Amino acid sequence: MASASLSEKGMVESMAPGTPVVEFEHVSIGFDGHEVLRDVSFRVEPGETRILLGPAGGGKSVLMKLTNGLMMPDSGSIRVFGRCLQEMTEKELFEMRAHVGMVFQESALFDSLNVEDNVAYRLHEEHVSEEESHARVVEALRFVELEKAIAKFPSELSGGMRRRVSIARAIITKPDLLLYDSPTGGLDPITSTTIIELVVKQRDVSHATALLITHRLQDAFTLATHRWSPTKSAMEPIPDHGLDPGTKFLVINEGSVVFDGGTLELTGSTDPWLRSYLQ
Numbered sequence: 001m002a003s004a005s006l007s008e009k010g011m012v013e014s015m016a017p018g019t020p021v022v023e024f025e026h027v028s029i030g031f032d033g034h035e036v037l038r039d040v041s042f043r044v045e046p047g048e049t050r051i052l053l054g055p056a057g058g059g060k061s062v063l064m065k066l067t068n069g070l071m072m073p074d075s076g077s078i079r080v081f082g083r084c085l086q087e088m089t090e091k092e093l094f095e096m097r098a099h100v101g102m103v104f105q106e107s108a109l110f111d112s113l114n115v116e117d118n119v120a121y122r123l124h125e126e127h128v129s130e131e132e133s134h135a136r137v138v139e140a141l142r143f144v145e146l147e148k149a150i151a152k153f154p155s156e157l158s159g160g161m162r163r164r165v166s167i168a169r170a171i172i173t174k175p176d177l178l179l180y181d182s183p184t185g186g187l188d189p190i191t192s193t194t195i196i197e198l199v200v201k202q203r204d205v206s207h208a209t210a211l212l213i214t215h216r217l218q219d220a221f222t223l224a225t226h227r228w229s230p231t232k233s234a235m236e237p238i239p240d241h242g243l244d245p246g247t248k249f250l251v252i253n254e255g256s257v258v259f260d261g262g263t264l265e266l267t268g269s270t271d272p273w274l275r276s277y278l279q
């Protein structure tokens, strides 16, 4: 894998079998003498949706920025698509990020650009033609059920609509890895559920690998217990109380991994701290 060009499309398909999409090994990072992540190790397999849970300030956003190569660890190694980020040049990191879609906290749209130009931002960077770009923007906006807002500006949109635009912008390049940093943060419970429905849709339609930070346990369990129904064009509970096998959890508290595993293990854990956190 080390010799494969990162500019090829379909990073996951070109990885050697058994290679995780994301792999942290003994990663630590601190700021101003304060350790934010301590000896963090975990793997995210192809097609997996990994939910990051834990109290505020525990280091979840830092972990996500490390995954995207926006920060480098003080020690340990981070491999994405089988390549060690610390061994990459700036150019290689830039190429790697072309395969990663990011939904930032608070949407992070450009206020001076309309929805079309916000969603097309990365296509413009890649010098995709106007015609192709428009067709792909329409497709991405249709996915998030927001075609009608194509000419609007962010200030004209509700918080939930802005989050949808942000998801359309992240998926427009058909990324192999999606990073959602608190996609429901600041939204009311009903709007949050519509955003989680989109995440479920994206998971079950594209099978892209994803990392998702959430502060809402309800979002996490909705992801684990629901699937996208193409016939109903809606999210539905997995029958017989089934669980999505590709949805897993990483719980971080004060910089350390306190849980790494599937839904049943999490809900069945007897660890006192986890039990009180999940209540």
Ligand SMILES: Nc1ncnc2c1ncn2[C@@H]1O[C@H](COP(=O)(O)OP(=O)(O)OP(=O)(O)O)[C@@H](O)[C@H]1O
Pocket (backbone or CB within 6 Å): 031, 036, 054, 055, 056, 057, 058, 059, 060, 061, 062, 063, 215
């Ligand atoms: N660039 C930075 N410089 C200095 N300190 C930082 C930096 N980035 C993050 N931190 C600190 O790292 C700690 C963890 O922050 P982080 O945002 O990752 O937590 P979080 O678990 O995502 O929290 P929240 O759930 O509130 O989003 C915080 O104390 C934060 O102030």
